[in-house]
Amino acid sequence: MTAIKQAPTLTGVDGTDGALAARADSPSFRDTLTRYYSLTKPGVLYGNVLTAAAGFLLASRGQVDLWLFAALVVGTTLVIASACVLNNVLDRDIDGVMDRTRKRATVTGSIGARPAVAFSVVLGVAGMAMLVAWTNWLVVAVGLGGFIVYVVLYGMLSKRLSIHGTLVGSVSGAAPILAGYVAVSGVVDVGAVLVFLAVFLWQMPEFYSIAIYRHEEYARAGVPVISVVRSIRNTKIQILAYTVAFVASTLLLPVFGYVGIVYTVVMGAVGAYWTWLGVTGLRADDDDRWARQMFRFSLVAVLALCLMVSVGPLLP
The missing domain is CATH 1.10.357.140 (UbiA prenyltransferase)
Known part of the structure; x- marks a missing residue:
């Protein structure tokens, strides 16, 4: 009988099996899926x-x-x-x-x-x-x-x-x-315009807050965000202005009858606190810390908006 020849193996410089090393280096299906996700x-x-x-x-x-x-x-x-x-x-x-x-x-x-x-x-x-x-x-x-x-x-x-x-x-x-x-x-009616406007305005203080605490990174990358092109002080003023505009836009929904008093009370309270937080930024000593606070509360604000917009028509 003819002896069965064993396929040659690839051996690494450290004596390890090269085929095994190659398999170890290649990502698993789960890893690949996670990367694409x-x-x-x-x-x-x-x-x-x-x-x-x-x-x-x-x-x-x-x-x-x-x-x-x-x-x-x-x-x-x-x-x-x-x-x-x-x-x-x-x-x-x-x-x-x-x-x-x-x-x-x-x-x-x-x-x-x-x-x-x-x-x-x-x-x-x-x-x-x-x-x-x-x-x-x-x-x-x-x-x-x-x-x-x-x-x-x-x-x-x-x-x-x-x-x-x-x-x-x-x-x-x-x-x-x-x-x-x-x-x-x-x-596209009044309600469509108002919800579009609210989310549009919400993004401005949200992103401008990021632009402050990641100011150095944007400067290195050459991205002309407001905090790099203008100044931190100017960015703070813009944040406050857009925050007030966001609050005003959210409170127009009850004016046109799309939601009721519960929505108005909740979004009024959220808006008042976010506006107050924006005002404190004008005299904040630690800009990065304040900007992170503004960003974190922006997430609270948009979650509150989505929740109250969803259930607002069903409540008083």
Whole structure:
């Protein structure tokens, strides 16, 4: 009988089996899945989907079409995820400089630009297909418009070229709540404008707070945010102005009869505290600490808004 020849093994310089070492170095399926998932910016993703759900529930006023709600939420989630993945690809140069983003998969190279773009396309096509099939043309238009604004007008252009990049980005950030509302209403009415305006204005103090406590990182990356181009003092004033505008916009909903007294009391209290916090920033000694407080409470404010917009029509 002919002896069976053993396949040659690859031995490393330290005497280890090269094949085993190669398998150890290659990421597992779970690791790869986690990396791709991280490209969707889960924090940003779910925050935006929450506002879409809130807009939907406000317009529904207790009469929820569960199939339409599911189509809106899943379709919107996929479209936003697609935009976030593509933004990661475009921002590799900036992300590599900033501490909070330098470990992203598109920066480290654990996921290449080409597979990331392919992932984005799959997500985007699937999401838009759901919106086209099961929602209305207004939702599709808002979704497509939000995608273009975020990826092109914000990510590729204004973020890198203008101090007003945050204003442009806030348009796309307010698109989900508008999409949720018009999915039910089928029209852009006063309620649609007010919820869009509230989320648009909310993003300004939220991001400007980040621009203060990450001022040095943005300066290193060459991103012309307000705190870098103008000054910390000017940014504080802008934060306070936009906070007051946000509070005013939220309190217009009861004026037009969309919500009642419970909503008014809760959002009035939230708005009063956030405004007071903004005023304290004008004389704060530790700018970074104050900015982090403003940012953290901005999350409380938007959660309160989404909750109260969702249940407000059902309460006194």
